[in-house]
Amino acid sequence: MSLPVVVIGAGPVGLAAAAHLAERGIAFTVLEAGDRPGATVRQWGHVRLFSPWRYNIDAAAGRLLADAGWVEPDPEVLPTGARLADEYLQPLADLPALKPHVRYGARVRAVTRLGVDRLRTAGRDTAPFLVRLDTGEDVLARAVIDASGTWTTPNVLGASGIPAHGEEAIAAFVEPALPDVLGADRDRFAGRRTLVAGAGHSAANTLLFLAELAAQAPGTSVVWAIRSASAARAYGGETEDALPARGAIGTRLREHVEAGTVELLTGFGIESLSPTADGRVTVSDGRRATTVDRIVSATGFRPDHTLAAELRLDLDPLLGSTRALAPLIDPNEHSCGTVPPHGVDELAHPETGYYAVGVKSYGRAPTFLLATGYEQARSVVAALAGDWAAARDVRLDLPETGVCSSNVPLDATAITGGGCCGPAPASAALTLLPVLGIGDEQRAGDACCS
Template sequence: MAGQAGRVDGPHPVVVIGAGPVGLAAAAHLHERGLPFTVLEAGPSAGAAVAEWGHVRLFSPWRYNIDHAARRLLEAAGWAAPDPETLPTGADLVEAYLRPLATLPQLAPHVRYDAPVTAIGRVGVDRVTTAGRENTPFVVRLATGQDVLASAVIDASGTWRTPNVLGATGLPAHGETDPQTAMLIEGALPDVLGADRDRFAGRHTVVVGAGHSAANTLLALAELAEQEPGTTITWGTRGGSIDRALGGGDADALPGRGALGTGIKLLVDSGRVQLVTGFAVHTVAAAGRHAELTAADGRILTADRIIAATGFRPDHTIAAELRLDLDPVLGCTRTLAPLIDPNEHSCGTVRPHGVDELTQPESGYFAVGMKSYGRAPTFLMATGYEQVRSITAAFAGDWTAAHDVQLDLPETGVCSATRGYAAMLDDAAARYGLAPDTPGQLISAALRHLPLAGTVAAATRAAAAELGLDPDVALQLAALAGDQFDTVDQDPAGDGRPRAELGLVTVSSGGGCCG
């Protein structure tokens, strides 16, 4: 293997870690380039991690979720692509795309399941040794103790297994890892309305976090509360204000932060979600069947369940014997960091990038996909597909293609929370047994009532009475449809008062799919 990124040659395959969307896309590109490869998947099947959030609907339609090389392989085998404008769930992504891809004869013999990777090194040398390093094969060690030799490594293992902790300092809160306490803590995006329903129905849940995972979960819990008496919800945020979570309109540097604003604010303003701000978790303890969260200022929240919707972080432990130069803030490559900084970018404003931005001092090793972004929540699958296309072109020695990185990420369509939540609105209407056009009628009626009602909550109740809907169900639908109320002009009451004075939140069009 020669060069910093290096054309791969020799008897050993490129090892791809992870059989999720980006890992299998890498396999498809390697196949097209005629390069030998092995995919090592920790789970029992393709897309195992995606399947765990299969109930969640993506905010980007199918046309942005299918890799080009993967599409070519699938269509050659007679596969019919889903409607390109439909927004899939995670389960749809697995069943209609990832598993058919992984079972193609071009890929299937090269994919190994139940093969978690525990470490990566170089044959016969440690991290300190320099002489001959670039021409020494990688050794990829599995949990079984088996070593797999590789000419290069593409790490597409993601971050799903390494969520951020509850503790406000970035360290686990005191007691958070205690086994008895841990039993009361859920990870992000539990299936509140489906498989995990019994753990939350009729109970009090505290959701900790202020990102899109928290917003999704709050909306689902609010719907559960309408169906299951005694279900109560508290939303705990570290910040002293939820303005950043709700969005700041044109002044918001990250449009995705505002995408769920009006809907979440409606849940809080209608009293269906109790908001506790400035709650920096210091201690978590089990008290019988309940959990107690204590903030740094001494305040206490008691709950039956805690949902840690606190985001994710990369785990570079398996690469401890490799030479990595990571950005000290995000934990990605230093070159990539300014391009994806969540303080400056949404998922729709990230510049195209490939092999050059992802190259590490360790020649031939690349972290791609969600893991490549470190702690930045602005990743999109389409970005990962372009990453591995560029890297595999470099492995094949096609530097013209490797450097020709292109990405079509219009903020409307790929990163639109509006489209994603319109689909969620349709799902909720179906669960309530309502006609498909009921949400649209509700929104139209609420907008008519808004000038006199003054707030979205009051307008929604008036619209519910007009349409003969249960007011609580109407509020739930309005929460899901929240950003559609942004179509009202800047003087909705016609009395010179701006939206902010009426308790309305302006939301922006981008983001929403990245966290």
């Protein structure tokens, strides 16, 4: 009996890989840790994407859905994360071609080769992959496509890449990226002083939500801490951005800083955090300190390669992507709009048959676009089918779209109007997902989902 390809993760890119496998008639199993598709996307369901529906749907997934009679949403509307999950990912996962092969509550603990550890070479390429779940169950596979993303491994607040002094002790005061400030999480922020750490779009959107809350709830104040000497990079392309909804974020954030609604601390790398006697937290960079009630960590995410520790991976020492992909996505050289086309060849490791796709493939690089992840999935699946001509015919239309930092999307009308509906921008381009709110704590650059 031939073994299936195992896909780790039922997010947008994982399900895109499943759709391509289904189209090519390749047996597959999708292992999803959550209880339904798009579990990570649903965690930022209140956030609106920068780009409209027409850029959010993988080609193979769209074909399968259309054949089943799916009615595509208005292609010009910008969906929220919740709508992306409910109106696209859920119907996709429920298709007869996919549903029997998608397992929920299946968290992967490790990936290795059956009977072969990392040291052994003889017989390695012919040994099946062994994917072990948290339950202890072992699943055998002919190949593994890891689309598990980075959401569960956020960066720390400490400026040096390790936890700041006292960071573990004040964990109860720290919020993850993209809290629902104006909705479900409102009570934790209203009337309180909140510090947002990070310089990407995750931080920017949270700051705008908090500024809106400050106008509604007396006593609410906002502090923004960045390591850079200037916030210019965080403001991005503003009116020059090809995605108007994204450009509006930088413009409005700058206006709030200039008006004093948002207190900006530049050159502020967090070194220590300590609780106060009155139940607050003092945050210090070693020279200055401020005391707050809550902290939002929008310092980004990093890939967790420990589950593949027994595989032979060739990882770039800076980014944690494959060594071949690193120069193509290096934020010191590229924004998300200038990343060149790439596919299976750039994603390949010495471990034949194992591929990380989606945002995990980029390691710590902040230049990921969902459209790139879809093309990765298509290329890898074509290679697994033996169609190397298609696998290497990689094509991406990624026009330069200003500063592509952390990929967090909110329509400006949603920010100013307090709602989550609004018209699509006139010249929206490719999809950005808010799964990688990477701040300047990572690098001299600023980053979804898989």
